[in-house]
Amino acid sequence: MDLNTIDAVLRPTTRRALRNFSAGDAYLAGGTWLFSEPQRHLRRLIDLGGCQWEPLQSGSWGLSIAATCPVATLDGFEAPAEWIAAPLIGQCCRSFLASFKIWNMATVGGNLCMGLPAGPMISLCAALDGTCVTWTPIGGERHIKTIDFVRGPLQTALQSGEVLRRIELPSDAFKRRFAFRRATLSPLGRSGVLLIGTRAGRGRFTLTVTASTRRPVQLAFQSLPLPAELSDRLDATIPGDLYYDDIHGAPAWRKHMTYEFAEEIRRELMRPAP
Structure with missing residues (x-):
């Protein structure tokens, strides 16, 4: 989409040049969202591509x-x-x-x-x-x-x-075992629920809840919890209004799948490492 309110595009190559940010500016990287809809409040784009950061x-x-x-x-x-x-x-x-x-x-x-x-x-x-x-x-x-x-x-x-x-x-973090679960309402749909569990050996267990909640939520346990302990922690950590509500999933569905996936992940990481 053309952004017809843009008056200038800056292409800085140094960190010092990035200090010229002001109201009506936006940093540009890939631009896949920036160019997807009107941005009427913007007047300048600051293209980060010229900085040539090692990927x-x-x-x-x-x-x-x-x-x-x-x-x-x-x-x-x-x-x-x-x-x-x-x-x-x-x-x-x-x-x-x-x-x-x-x-x-x-x-x-x-x-x-x-x-x-x-x-x-x-x-x-x-x-x-x-x-x-x-x-x-x-x-x-x-x-x-x-x-x-x-x-x-x-x-x-x-x-x-x-x-x-x-x-x-x-x-x-890369040396831990992990389990991944994701759900969408359609085969090619946006994530409605995405949970990742990690476990360090037979010790610390961490569950990261995303997509179903408005912001990422993380639960950490010193050892693998029992089912009731995991469920109780989810109850205490994620209030009802934190579950996201949009066309890609209702809060009740997102909450149900969060609890379902959490238990599946717990059971998967309970098994001995191969």
């Missing part, structure tokens, strides 16, 4: 994903053999159910910054203990856990002029 960097410490990294590039990442949770990357990338054109344009950071419940990059980064690193307008940095970065649909922890620079996923 992916990995090492013994983990994986760093640039905010401008395309989904297709992340999906093609070849993880070390000991990162047994790395298949989550492909599962979450395929939860977009998008065309190859979207895959090659949409960015990981853009998906997080939209904050939409069905954003699968939110699911991935929250479940793997991701930290969002932002650049502030005055030259500083902030480190925000993904679970706290996304606050609701179109709501994030970003402040005016702040830009998401990268997401850091620790190697320890």
